[in-house]
Amino acid sequence: MPCDLCHTEEENDESHRDSAVHRFNYMLQQYQKNKRQCTDSNGVELQIDVKKLNGFSYDFTREPNNKGTHYLNMTPKTLKQHGNQVEFECRIKNARTRKRDPIVVTYAGVLYPYMLYSMTDPGGHTDQENFFVVEAGRTNTYTVKLKLEENNVSNYKIPILFTVQTLNKNLDKKDKGEQFSFARSIVVAIHDLVIKEHQIEKSPFTNNPWGIIENLMPPVKVEKLKPGYVTLNNYVEFWHVLLWLEEMCTEIGLSCYNMENVNLAYVDGGCLKLEVPGLAEKRPSVIKGDRIEIKVHGDHTAYQGVIFKVEDKYCVITGLHPDIVTNIQQCPKLEMDVRFRLGRIHYERMHRGVEQVEINGFLRQLFPSDAPRKNIRQPITIGRNELFNKQIYTNQEQMTAVEKIVNNTSKGAPYIVYGPPGTGML
Structure with a gap:
């Protein structure tokens, strides 16, 4: 079974679950799922403020709906006046004054380490390995610093995490306290005009695969093509679609006969002659008027021509650009690449013929109604004495034609009488 978390076709086995990609996606999913729970709780509070400098006033706000993101908007000029750096004070306050229980900060740091920002604990350390006890009613302060080498317009998002363990002073109790975390994000936006994250429209793209569609x-x-075969109501659409499908299939079939590293011969009249194995067996099926494209092997310029004549093993190409014709005339051993292109003129004529059937009102002849069946009459049989030319009585084909015309078997459609000369068509 594929892994739904990673959106991959790999099997969700132990090897995949141990991979770095799956572990990262799992941690990201858990963080997104639980970060709202990483808020002030159990009498412990986390407050974040900008470390003020020289009496500046700051546009520092917290994201609505208590989502744990703080925004600092600064102009490039203001940041430069701060020495291209800005500091934040993160204060962990133990407000468990009723029980007077202390707490221990077991972890405080930046979730995504980066050389531009860092966190310093109350002891001035940045190794994030020190535990600090905070007595009831007291506060510990951590400093988050963003220091830039250049004053660039950009956004910097600093994710921070604090993990706290509560302690119980009464050692006789079984309650050993509990551990919980605070997750916050500090966004420093260095722009003249800032669009906050919550103001950006949510993307509709989820990358989630659909389930089974029944x-x-x-x-x-497509409803016009139902019930799946040609009828009076879908005649035009049905044949148009079939012709388009046939055209696409023929185009794909021709691409199977692309040729490489072949030679063309110059013939009189500015034409080129190409040997095509299997042409007599219609492999490929090429007719006069089809298009053909040629190019020098390895080059990126193609020349288009038209099939002028189809012989047993050769086809003659005309209408090519004179440059390529001259090159082949001067260098008959020039290796060329060839591909056949389908000429659409006969398909266009067939599409036009389909439309003419409807325009000229022939659909009723192709799909007659049931009304004539109610007035079925006996067929007229012609005897020998009724014939003007009694010699055709022994000619079965001629007699059949005469009887069908007399009985009006075409129901109004014209008859076509054909045959070799001297067979009495007139």
Whole structure:
């Protein structure tokens, strides 16, 4: 079974779950899921403020809905006046004054270490390995610093985490306290005009795969092709679609006969001659008027021409740019690449023919109604004495044609009488 968390086709086995990608995605999922719970609780509070400098006033706000993100908006000029650095005071306050229980800060640090920002504990250390006890009613202060080498317009997001362990002074009790965490994000936006994160519209892209679809409703135009075969109502759309499908299949089929490193011969009239194995067996099926493209092997310029003549093993190409014709005339051994392109003129004529059937009102002849069946009459049989030319009586084909015309078997459609000369068509 594939891993839904990583959105990959890899099997969700032990090897995949031990991979760095899966572990990162799992931790990110848990952080996004539980970060709202990492708020002030159990009588412990976390307050974050900008460390003021030279009486500056700061645009420092907290994200609405208590999501734990703080924003500091600064202009490049103001940041430069601060020496391209800004500091924040993170104060852990033990407000458990009723029980007078102390707390221990077991972890305080930046979740994503980066050389531009750091955190310093109350002892001035940055190794994040020191425990600090905070008595009831007291506060410990940690300093988060962002220091830039250059004054650039940008956004910097600093994720920080504090883990706290509560202590119970009464050692006789079984209650050994509990451990919980605070997660915050400090965003320093260095812009003249800042758009805060909560003001950005939520992206509709989720990258989540769909489940099994049991019913898929087709487009409205596809309904015209139902019930899946040609009828009076879908005749035009049905044949248009079939012709388009045939055209695409033919185009794909021609691409199977692309040729590389072949030679073309110059013939009189500015034409080129190409040997095509299997042309007599219609592999490929090439007819006069089809397009063809050639290029020098390894080059990126192609020349388009038209099939002028199709012979047993050769086809003659005309209409090519004179530069490529001259090059091949001067260098007959020039290796060329060839691909055949489908000529659309006969497909366009067939599409036009389909439309003409509807325009000229021939659909009723192709799909007659059931009304004529109610007035079925006996077919007229012609005897020998009724014929003007009695010699055709022994000619079965001619007699069949005459009887069908007399009985009006075409229901109004014209008849086409054909045959070799001298067979009595007139």
